[in-house]
Amino acid sequence: MELYIHIPFCVKKCDYCDFLSFAADEQTQKSYVAALQKELAFYGAKYKDRRITTIFIGGGTPSWLKEDYMQAIMETVYHYFSVEQDAEITIECNPGTITEHKFEVYRRIGINRLSIGLQSVHNEELKILGRIHTFEQFLKTYDMARKHGFSNINIDLMSSLPGQTPEIFCDSLYQVLKLKPEHISAYSLIIEKGTPFYELYRFDAVRQEAGMQTESLPTEEEEYQTTKMIQHILKEAGYHWYEVSNFAKPGYECRHNIGYWKRVDYLGVGLGASSLIDNVRYSNTRDLYTYLSECENIHDCYMQYPLTEGVTGSAVYSADGTHILVPAVNLHAAAEQTTRNEQMEEFMFLGLRMRDGFYREEFTQAFGIPIEAVYGDALNHLQQEELLLKREGRIYLTDKGMDLNNYVVAQFML
C-alpha cells in the first residue's frame, strides 16, 4: 500500500492553482499536524498488516511546514505503519521555503526524493503565475539539496503559459537540463475553474481547446509543437518519457505515481485526501474545521471501541446495489465502491497514461478474462487509426495516441 500525506498550506496560493491549499497561521498548522497524527494512528492500526511501499508528502507546500512538525508526522508514520526498507519517500518543496536545517531533518526522517516546483526559469513568467520565488532562489535551493545528498530530484515545469512560445519553454528546459535532475515533470497549464487564471483566460482556453486563434494562451498547434519539442529534447538528453507529462533517467521513474496508474492501493491522509483501498475510492472532507473536529472524535472513538472486522461499520451502497462496510467513524466525506466495469475502465485510462502501457496478462490477471473479450472492438479500431499498438504481449499507445490520450481512453468507457 502507498501512503499519501496532504499538507494544505501555502505561503500564498498561485494564480493557476486549484489544489486544496491556503495560507494558514501557526496555530492552525499546529492543530492540523496533531489531527494528521491522530488520523495516521487510526489507519495505521486499521491497516497494520499492510506494508507501505512509497510515501508522498504533497500539498500545498509541505516544505513550508516547520521541520519539527514534519518530523513529528514522519515519526507517527514509522510508529504506526510498517514502512518498507527501500520505500520511496518524496516531499514537495518550493524554493523560498527551504533552509539548510530543513533538508538535514528531511534526510534524517528518511525522505529520499524531492519534487521541486520550479515551473519556469523566466522570472517574468514566475510573476505571471503568482509564484513566490525567483529562478535564482530555486538554484540556491537545488544546490543545497544536492549538498545534503538528495540524489533523486524532480523538477516541475509548466508549459502553455500565457504569451509563451515553444522557444521560450524550451529555453527553460535547456537551463534545467544543465542541472541534471533525475526526473522532470512537464505539465501544460490547465485553466481551472475558481482560480484567478480562470477569470483571466477562460475564454481563451475555450478557443485553445477548439483549435482556434487565441489571444494570450498558445494555440493548440503551438502547444502541440511544444510537446513534441519537449519529448525530443528530453529523449536526446537521456530521459525516459514514461507518462503523459513525466520524464526520468532510467530507474528514477516515480514509483509512487506509477502506483496510481497501476491501481495499487493507496491511503491518503489529511484534508481532502483520496484513497483507493480494496476497490473502494474514499475521499476525506475538504473542510478544515470538519476535519479537525472529526479527527478528535475518530481518535477517542477508536480508543473506546476498537474496530473489529465485520462488527462496527455502516453500509455504503454503490451504484450496482452491492454494499460494503466502512468504519463507523472516519473522515471520509465519500466512499464509492467501484464496480467491475469501472475497475476495467480505470485500468485502461490509467494504464494507458504510461508510455509503456501494460501487459495483456496484467488485465487477464486482474479481471479473469482476456482484454479482447471486453475491449476487442475498441482495440481493433484504435490500431487501425494508428493510435494503439499491441506488441510482444504489451498494449501501449503510439506517439499520436499519446497526443490524443483523452480521445483514446474515452473509447474504453463501458
Add this chain to the structure above:
Amino acid sequence: MAIDQSRIRNFCIIAHIDHGKSTLADRIIESTGTLTSREMQAQVLDNMDLERERGITIKSQAVRIIYKAKDGEEYIFNLIDTPGHVDFNYEVSRSLAACDGAILVVDAAQGVEAQTLANVYLALDHDLDVMPVINKIDLPSAQPDEVIQEIEDVIGIEAHDAPRISAKTGLNIDQVLEQIVEKIPAPTGDPDAPLKALIFDALYDSYKGVIVFCRVKEGTVKVGDKIKMMATGAMDEVTEVGYFGAGQFIPCDELSAGMVGYICASIKNVRDTRVGDTVTNADRPCAEALPGYKKVNPMVYCGLYPADSAKYPDLRDALEKLQINDASLYFEPETSLALGFGFRCGFLGLLHLEIIQERLEREFNLDLVTTAPGVVYKVHKTNGEVIDLTNPSNLPDPSEIDYMEEPIVSAEIMVTKDYVGAIMTLCQERRGVYISMEYLEETRALIKYDLPLNEIIYDFFDALKSRSRGYASFDYEMKGYEPSELVKLDILINKEQVDALSFIVFKDSAYDRGRRMCERLKEEIPRHLFEIPIQAAVGGKVIARETVKAMRKDVLAKCYGGDISRKKKLLEKQKEGKKRMRQVGNVEIPQEAFMSVLKLDED
C-alpha cells in the same frame, strides 16, 4: 334523474391571446364553488405543464359548474376552454361546435385584435350567440367605453351592457354569471331520438383507454350501450359515462341531449377515435353524422426522429396517442440516411410543431431529433405531373422540373404607429408584397402583406415582437400558391451529403443561408482525428465552405490519486455526449446540429 335542458348552458370563452381568457375561466370556476380556493391552482383548465409555463391554452378542456342564479334556480354550466393561438384554429372550431354560446373576452386596454375577429367569425359560423365581456378594467390604460364602441363598430355585435370586469381581481364576475344564464341559449335536442354526439376532444388514459369528450346533440347514452363511431365505423360497448369536474372525471348514469361529458368504451385502438366524428348507437344509428369533422391540412412539415433509434416504435405509439386529441397532427414514416427511421410530420404552424415536440419529450419521455421545418411546395414537372413536396429529399431532378410554387399567406399585422416602419422593413426582408395599410385609430395601423409561408415559419413571430417591442400582433391565412424561384440547398459533411440537413430555399437567399449554415455546423461538429470539410451546395455546385480542423492534442496533463474520480466523471460525460451523436460516414454529428438550421436567424 333527468336534467332539464333549460337549466343547461354550454359555452366557451374566446379571446385574442393574452386577453385573459383562462383567468376568467378560473374565476368562473372559483366563484361557483366548484373548487375551493385551496384546490384552485392558477389556470385550472390549462392543466398541461406546458400550457401553464407558456401561459397559453393548447388543448381544449371542459368543466361542469353548478351555478345558483338570482332567479333561485340552479344551472349547469359546461365551460369549454379553447386555444387562442392562430395555429390552433381547428381546435377552436371543434370546441365551438360543442357549445351554444360564447363569451368574448376583450382587453379593455388593447381593444379588438386580429384574433378577436377571427374567433368571433368562427363562433358566428357555428351559430353561437356571442356575449362580450370587457376585461382588465383595473388597468390604468383601460378604455372600456372606447372598446365597447369598437366592438359594436368593428365586429357589429351589441356590447353596451357588456360586463366590465377584472378577471384578475374577480371584479364583477357575478354579472358575467348572470348574463350566461340570460344570454347563452339553452341546448335543444330530443333525448329520445337516436344518439348523435359530437366528439370535440379525446385523450388516452392508460387505465381507461381512450376517453371521448363529447356533446350529446340528440338522444341518450348510458353504460352498456353499444356505440359506433360514424367516420371510422368502430363499435364498442360503453363502460362509463360522466361529466367533468375541475381536473377530474365524475361518472354518472347517462348523458342525454344537451349535455357535455365523456364516454369510455374500452376503445383500444387510438386510431378509431377521431375528433369531430359523431358517436351514435350501433343498434339504432342516427340518419346522418354531424358536420363536425373537417380534415385540416398541415402547413409546416418536418422530420421527427428518435434520438435512440431503438425508440422508433415508442415514437410511433406516442404520435398515435397525440393524434387522437390533435387531429391536425399528421405523420407518416420516413427514412433518412443520417437519422435512420423516423416520421415526416405535418403541423398547423411552428408553435404547433414546438408543442408537439415538447409533449413528446415530456409526456412520453422521448429524446428527439428534429429536421428543418419546411412548407409544402408544389412541383410542376415537365411531364405535367404536379407533386406536393413535403420533404426536400424528394425533390425531383432539376431537369424534370418545369417550375415550382410556394404557399403564400395573407398577413395582417396590427401595430402602433411608432413601429410601422420597422415592421414594413421586416416584411420586405421576408419577400413580402405590400397590399395595404390603414389606420384603425390615430395610433394604430393595420398593415396587410402577402408573405411566403416559408419566410414566416422560422422566427417571424420573434422578429415581429422584437422589432415592435411586443406591440405588434399578427394573423395570417392561406392565400394560395404562387410560382417562385426555389432551389434545394444541400449540406455535405466530409464530402457526404446529409439528407436530413437539406432544405428548400428562395434562390437569392441560398448563398447567405448556405454560408451561415456552414458556420453554424462548424461550431456544432466536434473535432475529429481528421479534417472535416463542411460544404453547402446547390445543384451540385458548392457555394460555401468551412472546415473543422483535425484534433492535434487532447490530453489531461495531471492524473494522480486525487484526480482519478474527476477524470472518470469527465470520461463518462464524454461517453454520454457520444451517445447523442449521429454517425454520417465516419463523422459523428451531434443531434443539436440538425436543429441548428432552425437557429440561423438568431445571429
